[in-house]
Amino acid sequence: MNRNQRFRQQLQAPVLMHAMSAHNPMAARLAAEAGFDAIWGSGFELSASYAVPDASILSSSAHLDMMRAMAATVDVPVIADIDTGFGNAINVSYMVPQYEAAGVSAVVMEDKTFPKDTSLRAQGRQELVRIQEFQGKLEAACAARRDADFCVIARTEALIAGLGQQEALDRALAYEAAGADAVLIHSKQSSPDEILSFIAAWPGRVPLVLVPTAYPQLRESDIQALGKVGLVIYGNHAIRAAVGAMREVFARIRQDGGIHQVDADLPSVKDIIALQGDAGMRELERRYLK
Ligand code: SPV
Ligand code: MG
Numbered sequence: 001m002n003r004n005q006r007f008r009q010q011l012q013a014p015v016l017m018h019a020m021s022a023h024n025p026m027a028a029r030l031a032a033e034a035g036f037d038a039i040w041g042s043g044f045e046l047s048a049s050y051a052v053p054d055a056s057i058l059s060s061s062a063h064l065d066m067m068r069a070m071a072a073t074v075d076v077p078v079i080a081d082i083d084t085g086f087g088n089a090i091n092v093s094y095m096v097p098q099y100e101a102a103g104v105s106a107v108v109m110e111d112k113t114f115p116k117d118t119s120l121r122a123q124g125r126q127e128l129v130r131i132q133e134f135q136g137k138l139e140a141a142c143a144a145r146r147d148a149d150f151c152v153i154a155r156t157e158a159l160i161a162g163l164g165q166q167e168a169l170d171r172a173l174a175y176e177a178a179g180a181d182a183v184l185i186h187s188k189q190s191s192p193d194e195i196l197s198f199i200a201a202w203p204g205r206v207p208l209v210l211v212p213t214a215y216p217q218l219r220e221s222d223i224q225a226l227g228k229v230g231l232v233i234y235g236n237h238a239i240r241a242a243v244g245a246m247r248e249v250f251a252r253i254r255q256d257g258g259i260h261q262v263d264a265d266l267p268s269v270k271d272i273i274a275l276q277g278d279a280g281m282r283e284l285e286r287r288y289l290k
Helices: 003-012 025-034 043-049 060-073 089-101 131-144 165-177 193-201 220-226 237-256 269-275 278-288
Strands: 017-022 038-041 078-081 106-110 151-156 182-185 208-210 229-234
Touching: 003 151, 003 229, 017 025, 017 043, 017 237, 025 038, 025 060, 025 237, 025 269, 038 060, 038 229, 043 060, 043 237, 060 078, 060 089, 089 106, 089 131, 106 131, 131 151, 131 165, 151 165, 165 182, 165 193, 182 193, 182 229, 220 229, 269 278
Parallel strands: 017 038, 017 229, 038 078, 078 106, 106 151, 151 182, 182 208, 208 229
Antiparallel strands: none
16 A cells, blocks of 8 residues: 555544654654654644744745655655645645645645634634635645545634634535545634534534644543544644754753753764664665775
8 A cells, every 4th residue: 555545544544543743854754753643744833943934924835845855754644734725726726736746645725815824823814715715725636636545634714713613514514525535623722622512513424633732631542532533633743842952952051051961861963863864875885885
């Protein structure tokens, strides 16, 4: 089975899949090494790694290039966060084959207007496009894929925009009807109640996808028990771990007046060399450098 087939099959299987965010190939490699089923090619993380807001500021080519680099580094499937699809349905038609050619196994596209604003910020601009317009974008994405196992995941921001459960259900069902392979339902409430209520009411056939950043108390075992969720995405934990670790180490070096204290607490240079794939390069040297 190739990577796209594996992803499609796992997404539909009764066992919950878990994806970890990544903003570069090293983060993707570490996530795969830790045992995550897939990599989330997060727009929030990549924007953060360039120190810009997650608001359609980074170019589509910067995102696409990073997805290609991550997909080339790991064997697990990469799920690309294509935000609003970089324009209208026509833009989507041109972008999806490029993501597919970059080696990703799925795209997630959200029903906000372009340029988007990030979802979890308080008082963000959260405007949604018309349901029919987004159906057109999903139909364009599905028609543009070349491999039938490549997944198109629709994301509704109805709860993020404060439009309520009925609007979220109407949108999610309309997106399923337009061909979406799964529906990501996002919430920024600190309690999982809103999401649990949506899941209980979900009458659709396709699996749901959750990003529990705002309600971290909801564990995988709780989500699995709900039965309707195929995938949980940890949306920003790679960049937050990196920022936390760098902040602490940088502060210690300034405080200690050197690296003499911190050195023993860091991954060794040998460890990093191994993660760079040194063993593979030495094998190439052995074979081909004559
Ligand atoms: C991302 O990781 O870019 C996401 C998830 O889209 S969130 O930031 O929660 O909107
Ligand atoms: Mg995003």
